[in-house]
Amino acid sequence: xxxxxxxxHFAEAAHKPQADKPQAHTPLSGKRALVTSGxxxxxxDPVRYIANRSSGKQGHAIAEALARLGAAVxxxxxxxxxxxxxxxxxxxxETAREMLAACEAALPVDxxxxxxxxxxxxxxxxxxxxxxxxxGGPPSLSLTENPDILATLSQAGxxxxxxxxxxxxxxxxxxxxxxxxxxxxGCDWIVANDVSLGTxxxxxxxxxxxxxxxxxxxxxxxxxxxxxxxRLAExxxxHFQTPTP
Amino acid sequence: xxxxxxxxHFAEAAHKPQADKPQAHTPLSGKRALVTSGxxxxxxDPVRYIANRSSGKQGHAIAEALARLGAAVxxxxxxxxxxxxxxxxxxxxETAREMLAACEAALPVDxxxxxxxxxxxxxxxxxxxxxxxxxGGPPSLSLTENPDILATLSQAGxxxxxxxxxxxxxxxxxxxxxxxxxxxxGCDWIVANDVSLGTxxxxxxxxxxxxxxxxxxxxxxxxxxxxxxxRLAExxxxHFQTPTP
Numbered sequence: 001x002x003x004x005x006x007x008x009h010f011a012e013a014a015h016k017p018q019a020d021k022p023q024a025h026t027p028l029s030g031k032r033a034l035v036t037s038g039x040x041x042x043x044x045d046p047v048r049y050i051a052n053r054s055s056g057k058q059g060h061a062i063a064e065a066l067a068r069l070g071a072a073v074x075x076x077x078x079x080x081x082x083x084x085x086x087x088x089x090x091x092x093x094e095t096a097r098e099m100l101a102a103c104e105a106a107l108p109v110d111x112x113x114x115x116x117x118x119x120x121x122x123x124x125x126x127x128x129x130x131x132x133x134x135x136g137g138p139p140s141l142s143l144t145e146n147p148d149i150l151a152t153l154s155q156a157g158x159x160x161x162x163x164x165x166x167x168x169x170x171x172x173x174x175x176x177x178x179x180x181x182x183x184x185x186g187c188d189w190i191v192a193n194d195v196s197l198g199t200x201x202x203x204x205x206x207x208x209x210x211x212x213x214x215x216x217x218x219x220x221x222x223x224x225x226x227x228x229x230x231r232l233a234e235x236x237x238x239h240f241q242t243p244t245p
Numbered sequence: 246x247x248x249x250x251x252x253x254h255f256a257e258a259a260h261k262p263q264a265d266k267p268q269a270h271t272p273l274s275g276k277r278a279l280v281t282s283g284x285x286x287x288x289x290d291p292v293r294y295i296a297n298r299s300s301g302k303q304g305h306a307i308a309e310a311l312a313r314l315g316a317a318v319x320x321x322x323x324x325x326x327x328x329x330x331x332x333x334x335x336x337x338x339e340t341a342r343e344m345l346a347a348c349e350a351a352l353p354v355d356x357x358x359x360x361x362x363x364x365x366x367x368x369x370x371x372x373x374x375x376x377x378x379x380x381g382g383p384p385s386l387s388l389t390e391n392p393d394i395l396a397t398l399s400q401a402g403x404x405x406x407x408x409x410x411x412x413x414x415x416x417x418x419x420x421x422x423x424x425x426x427x428x429x430x431g432c433d434w435i436v437a438n439d440v441s442l443g444t445x446x447x448x449x450x451x452x453x454x455x456x457x458x459x460x461x462x463x464x465x466x467x468x469x470x471x472x473x474x475x476r477l478a479e480x481x482x483x484h485f486q487t488p489t490p
Contacts, residue, residue, distance in 0.1 A: 044295070046416060047362070047440055051286075052293045081326060117292065120376075121383045130416045130440070131365075138366045138390055143383035171291060171375045195292055195375070 026070025027237035032109040033071040034161070035063040035088075036116035036149065038078035040096045044141065045127040052117045053195075056080030058167075058207060059115030061229030063088045066111070069233050074106040078116060096122065096146035103149055111236055112161040114150045115191075117169060122146050154186035163239060165232075168192040175210050175217045182212050189213050191232065211235070271315025272482035277354040278316040279406070280308040281361035281394065283323035286339045289386065290372040297362045298440075301325030303412075303452060304360030306474030308333045311356070314478050319351040323361060341367065341391035348394055356481055357406040359395045360436075362414060367391050399431035408484060410477075413437040420455050420462045427457050434458050436477065456480070 037059020041049045060082050063075040067087035075088045076099055084090045091102045096118045103112070121143035131139055150166040164187040168178040171194065178192030190212040208222040211232075220231065282304020286294045305327050308320040312332035320333040321344055329335045336347045341363045348357070366388035376384055395411040409432040413423040416439065423437030435457040453467040456477075465476065 041296075047299075047414060048295060048297045048364075050289070050293060051296045054292075119293075120378050130414070133365050133390070138388035140388065141386040143385065145378070145383055169292060169375070 024070070027241065028066060028111075028233070029070030031071045031111060031240065033063075033066045033073045033111040033113065034076065034103060034106045034109040034153075035059055035066065035073060035113045036076045036099060036103065036118070037063065038080040038082075039117050040078045040099060040119045040146075041094045042096065042119045042122040042146075043094075043126050044123050045129065045131050047130050050119060050121075050123065052119065054078070054080075054117035055204075056082050056116075057205070057225045058228060059113070060085050061225045062113050062115055062232055063229075065226075065229040065233035066113075066236070068230075069237050071111065074109070076102040076106065076116070095119075096149065100147045100149050100152065103153060107159045107161075109161050110240075111163050111165075112153045113165045113232075114153065114187075115167050116149075117167075118149055119146055148185070150187055151185045154188075156186075163188050163236060165189040165191060165236075169195040171195060175212065178210065178212050179217065191228075192217075269315070272486065273311060273356075273478070274315030276316045276356060276485065278308075278311045278318045278356040278358065279321065279348060279351045279354040279398075280304055280311065280318060280333075280358045281321045281344060281348065281363070282308065283325040283327075284362050285323045285341045285344060285364045285391075287341065287364045287367040287391075288339075288371050289368050290374065290376050292375050295364060295366075295368065297364065299323070299325075299362035300449075301327050301361075302450070302470045303473060304358070305330050306471045307358050307360055307477055308474075310471075310474040310478035311358075311481070313475075314482050316356065316478075319354070321347040321351065321361070340364075341394065345392045345394050345397065348398060352404045352406075354406050355485075356408050356410075357398045358410045358477075358481075359398065359432075360412050361394075362412075363394055364391055393430070395432055396430045399433075401431075408433050408481060410434045410436060410481075414440040416440060420457065423455065423457050424462065436473075437462075 038056035039052045039054040041051050043049045056077055063073050064085035067073045073088040076091045076093060078093060093099045093102050124142045124144040154164045166185055166187040168181050168190050170177045170192060174192050174194050178190045182190040192210045192212060193207055205224055206222055207225050207228045209220050209228060211218045283301035284297045284299040286296050288294045301322055308318050309330035312318045318333040321336045321338060323338060338344045338347050344363060369387045369389040399409045411430055411432040413426050413435050415422045415437060419437050419439050423435045427435040437455045437457060438452055450469055451467055452470050452473045454465050454473060456463045
């Protein structure tokens with residue numbers, strides 16, 4: 001009902017311009033958006049887990065920017081230190097499987113932005129008890145593949161969002177890897193960034209991205225993650241006015 | 246020089262009681278203490294790492310309580326969301342090996358309290374590049390043993406702290422495991438708690454501990470982590486007045 005309330009609020013705002021207020025810029029009014037953000041945590045045993053350095057800043061900024069443009073936003077987020085962005089319905093999850101379930105529960109949507117740094121793998125045979133040093137040498141963690149949330153949402157079908165956007169965190173050959181990833185996943189756009197050691201994309205305030213669409217790659221200048229979120233939200237709104245490839 | 250300044254401050258306070266102020270209770274004045282706190286993060290590749298659910302609340306509370314009793318405290322902490330406790334010199338580290346180096350740099354001390362949840366293992370052959378799904382199936386993480394900080398500090402020798410206290414996070418048979426751990430590590434006391442699934446010791450505000458010394462195990466009632474810290478600091482101060490086994 002939160003989403004309905006937000007949608008109703010913006011629909012009303014769009015239909016009743018008031019002379020004494022600046023008209024809100026809400027080109028995404030009436031659209032539903034799903035955004036994923038943050039890391040996932042994959043348990044090893046009751047106390048240990050595999051994590052990654054995603055802060056959630058970029059995903060949260062995108063969710064907030066989409067809401068500001070009038071979209072009804074569901075934000076599915078792994079553990080972060082960030083406050084919930086205003087105007088978004090937030091679903092907190094830990095693992096990749098929980099994130100997939102929360103995304104599927106949010107469908108149907110018009111827009112899906114998969115900004116979360118989802119763990120590719122989880123630990124096979126998670127232990128119910130804390131693994132102990134028993135003199136037998138260190139254990140070996142055998143991993144198993146997690147569900148692919150971006151590919152799942154990109155699958156053709158009646159529930160496929162009209163626009164599916166993935167993220168790629170690469171440590172070299174950013175555009176080439178991201179272009180291949182776009183084709184492999186079946187999504188519409190890929191926002192690619194370089195997370196090499198020495199750059200501070202993970203956890204930092206700024207981001208340098210390439211946006212890969214069917215018609216090629218566009219390099220955006222380095223800017224704050226809030227600014228990347230705002231520009232991406234505007235590009236999404238423009239796409240729904242005049243669809244780009 | 247921070248530590249010297251704190252020590253000097255408390256030494257002065259102890260020597261110059263003022264009629265118009267309540268006398269500070271600083272039984273640990275002149276003592277140096279080392280406290281470890283929080284989790285360690287062990288890298289897998291530039292973006293992934295193995296972590297644990299320690300919040301650092303218990304270790305930070307102990308450091309603060311020791312400082313309040315007049316000790317000059319160095320707190321060596323893994324990544325937490327906590328503010329630095331007042332009156333402590335804080336050294337931030339990520340990995341177990343960094344924690345050991347920071348502890349050794351803090352010696353000599355009179356008191357060492359190893360409250361951190363140090364990773365028993367790190368990943369052997371950490372990758373400089375992000376591990377990728379290449380169709381060859383999930384990788385297997387082979388682990389290698391981390392240095393044992395508690396056992397290292399407990400080793401007899403001229404630099405051994407007079408009182409070394411370890412923590413044990415167990416998921417069953419708490420007292421039996423912790424008693425065995427005390428003997429194995431060579432430390433003086435073990436503070437043992439149960440971190441089973443279903444209890445909320447990791448991350449929670451309360452703690453239920455057993456304190457194991459040479460003369461047996463003492464069960465403390467469930468109380469806030471701040472209260473556990475205060476009671477442990479008082480027990481440490483009492484030990485330096487009248488050494489317990």
